Each structure stands twice: as C-alpha cells, then as structure tokens.
Amino acid sequence: MLIANERATRSAYPRELHSVMSIAKAQESRDWISSWNSLNPGSTPLYELDGLARSLGIGKLYVKDESVRSDLGSFKALGAPIALARLILRLWPDHNLDPKLLFNGGYRSLLEAFTVISATDGNHGKGLAAAAQTMGCRCVIVLHANVSEEREQAIAVYGAQIVRTKGNYDQSVEEAAHLAATNGWQVVSDTSYEGYENIPRDVMQGYSTIAAEIVEQTGAQPAQAGAFTHVFLQGGVGGMAAGLVSYLWEYQGERRPSFIVVEPAQADCLLQSAIQGRAAKATGSVDSVMAGLACGETSPLAWKFLQPSVDHFMTIEDGQAVEAMRILADGGDKDVPIVAGESGTAGLAALQVLRSNHRLSAQVGLDATSCVLIINTEGATAPQVYADLVGESAESVKKRQTAWAAR
Incomplete structure (x- = not known):
C-alpha cells in the first residue's frame, strides 16, 4: 500500500x-x-x-x-550508545565526565551499581548491552515471545541479563517500563511516550x-x-x-x-x-x-x-x-x-x-x-x-x- x-x-x-x-x-x-x-x-x-x-x-x-x-x-550501534552516554552525563552533572573517556570505560567504578533496561527486537538491545559493557554499568534486556533464541544469545554475549515476556514488541516495552519503575532502573528506549x-x-x-x-x-x-x-x-x-x-x-x-x-x-x-x-x-x-x-x-x-x-x-x-x-x-x-x-x-x-x-x-x-x-x-x-x-x-x-x- x-x-x-x-x-x-x-x-x-x-x-x-x-x-x-x-x-x-x-x-x-x-x-x-x-x-x-x-x-x-x-x-x-x-x-x-x-x-x-x-x-x-x-x-x-x-x-x-x-x-x-x-x-x-x-545501524543501531549509533543510537543506544549515544543515548546511554548522554543519560550518564545528565545523571552525574557535577563530575565533569569526558564523553570520550566514557566510551573507553574510564568511569567503570562510578557506574558499577547503575542499571539500564530496554525492550528490543534484537539490534537496539545489542547496541545498548555492548555500550553498557564498555562503560561498566549493568544492563537488562526484555525480549518478547517472537524474538529468536539466536538473537537472544547475540545480546547475552555482551553481559546483559535477559528477561522474557509474552506478547509482541509493544508488550515488552510495557514490561521494561514496569521493571524499571519497580527496581529504580533507567529505561533506554528508542521509542518515546508521554513524559519520555x-x-x-x-x-x-x-x-x-x-x-x-x-x-x-x-x-x-x-x-x-x-x-x-x-x-x-x-x-x-x-x-x-x-x-x-x-x-x-x-x-x-x-x-x-x-x-x-x-x-x-x-x-x-x-x-x-x-x-x-x-x-x-x-x-x-x-x-x-x-x-x-x-x-x-x-x-x-x-x-x-x-x-x-x-x-x-x-x-x-x-x-x-x-x-x-x-x-x-x-x-x-x-x-x-x-x-x-x-x-x-x-x-x-x-x-x-x-x-x-x-x-x-x-x-x-x-x-x-x-x-x-x-x-x-x-x-x-x-x-x-x-x-x-x-x-x-x-x-x-x-x-x-x-x-x-x-x-
């Protein structure tokens, strides 16, 4: 059409x-x-x-x-990593963090207790997991029922914790938001909604x-x-x-x-x-x-x-x-x-x-x-x-x- x-x-x-x-x-x-x-x-x-x-x-x-x-x-290697970097800079405004040093793991001790979460069909979650691994923070990825085991493993190799949920992508987005609110984690999503x-x-x-x-x-x-x-x-x-x-x-x-x-x-x-x-x-x-x-x-x-x-x-x-x-x-x-x-x-x-x-x-x-x-x-x-x-x-x-x- x-x-x-x-x-x-x-x-x-x-x-x-x-x-x-x-x-x-x-x-x-x-x-x-x-x-x-x-x-x-x-x-x-x-x-x-x-x-x-x-x-x-x-x-x-x-x-x-x-x-x-x-x-x-x-191309998702360009999106989630930048969003994560800018989020960290906003959350630690008084630390004068160097963005390039952040991308080289220079603040791992500062970020070891920090957790980010996102829903994904595969590529966005992989980009976020890889960036989190480099920067030194924890990463949780929510996958819906239609995401293949092959794609799951491709994300897991970057150290992300995988959470499976029923339904499609939109249900996984809702689950990620719920888990973030419950655990005090930060959502790094590629889709917007009211207030986000x-x-x-x-x-x-x-x-x-x-x-x-x-x-x-x-x-x-x-x-x-x-x-x-x-x-x-x-x-x-x-x-x-x-x-x-x-x-x-x-x-x-x-x-x-x-x-x-x-x-x-x-x-x-x-x-x-x-x-x-x-x-x-x-x-x-x-x-x-x-x-x-x-x-x-x-x-x-x-x-x-x-x-x-x-x-x-x-x-x-x-x-x-x-x-x-x-x-x-x-x-x-x-x-x-x-x-x-x-x-x-x-x-x-x-x-x-x-x-x-x-x-x-x-x-x-x-x-x-x-x-x-x-x-x-x-x-x-x-x-x-x-x-x-x-x-x-x-x-x-x-x-x-x-x-x-x-x-």
Missing part, C-alpha cells in the same frame, strides 16, 4: 524541530562515539549498483551499507551520523539539491527515519530529496499515522520476518519530524523483503554482493514494487532520471535465519564480495 502524505512540506527546517535535533548536536554525537573501539573506523560504504539501477529503469541506485558499521551488525522524550531524541540524534557521512561521501552543499532525488527509509517506530530526515532537511532545506518511508504491511503504524494525522497504532498482527520493523506503535517524538517531511508512506510484504535479500546477495557483474538482513532490504523491496507499476512510479515521481538512495540497516544479525532465507550463508556472500572488490 502506498499513500501520499498531504502534510509534507518543502519549507526550510523548522525552528521548533531544530531545537530538538540539529546538525550541531549530530556532529557532537558523532565525535564522541568515534572514540568507541566497538565501531569500525571511518564511514560505512556507499555502493553504486549500476546493474540493478538499469534493471529497475532508473538513473542511479546507491546503497549505504550499515551492516559493516561494527561487529554489532547494524530525552532518551529517544538522543537515540535518533545518534542515527544522524549516517546522514552526515552521506553528505560527505556525495559532496553535497548546504541549501542545494544533493545527489539523490529519492531516499527510501525503514519505518519501525520511526526513529531511524527521523534521525536521517532531520539532518538532510536541515542541510538541504527546501531542496531536500523526496522521502519514502517503508514498513511491513502487518506493522503499518507510520502509514496509519499519516492517514490519521497523529502518532497511531498498526492495524495488523505486527509479527513480521522484518523483525527490526515489527513495531505496533509510532514514536510520538519521531512523528513530529516525519509528519511534515515524509512525502510517501508505503507497506511491503515479507516475501518482497526476502526476495530483495537474495538480489543484494547475488550481486552481479556490475554490482557488489551485499549481506543485507530482513529489515535491511525494505527500501529495495519497495523500490522494486514501485518500478513494476507505472502508476505507482508516477505517483512518487520515479523515472529513468531518478537517483535513489536506500539504506541497508543491518547484516545477518541472525545468521541462521539469513542462511535459511537467502539459501547461502552470510560468510559465503562476504567471500564473494571480497572477490568482486579484488577484480
């Missing part, structure tokens, strides 16, 4: 949004987290896929590959690093049209999309690209928000193979950024995401093979749907001259699931990627 957002504008970045998230704050976060040795140095790759662009009948197609951001395997916005804001601001790198990698200039006519962004609760939209909107102003947000058909909370004009809930079961996007409720804070900026909201089916995983893994003579997880291919899956329908393509302004950006938000964060869906292991795809690059 595809709908146009009648509330989207082509104005300059609003002052009221700038007071919440800004390029200046994004750059500060980027500087802090660059000292964390759990991240790979430098920017993640921005690949041009000539063969796929030709087959889709568009001018150019690029993919920003967040699968290699760190051993954590996803500072930490989700910091999470979203951390994601802006991706946009900052894109600007640098494409040589974009302030207040000018950039390299891309269309940018496809994953949905979920809306945090990642808001983080990138806020940066690119502030940087390019009225000449920003067209933004298209994509989510599973059964987890359509953002599309429903666009229909209703307010942060809303999904209408489906929420359960999806795209685990990182299987969210039932829109983050109200993220919606403040998405409502005036996203031009179209779109849903896709699980099978379309899986087919896109295989396409990126295959690569080709002109295209590098890429390991993309179930949620990482949402943008490509949506692009394929649109280019297979002339009416839908026209609705979003896609044609033979379009230059499109998609974000591969994760690699094989559940390796067995990846192998089962793609029919090839992630390690095998990586070997072919290395061989392709060496040609």
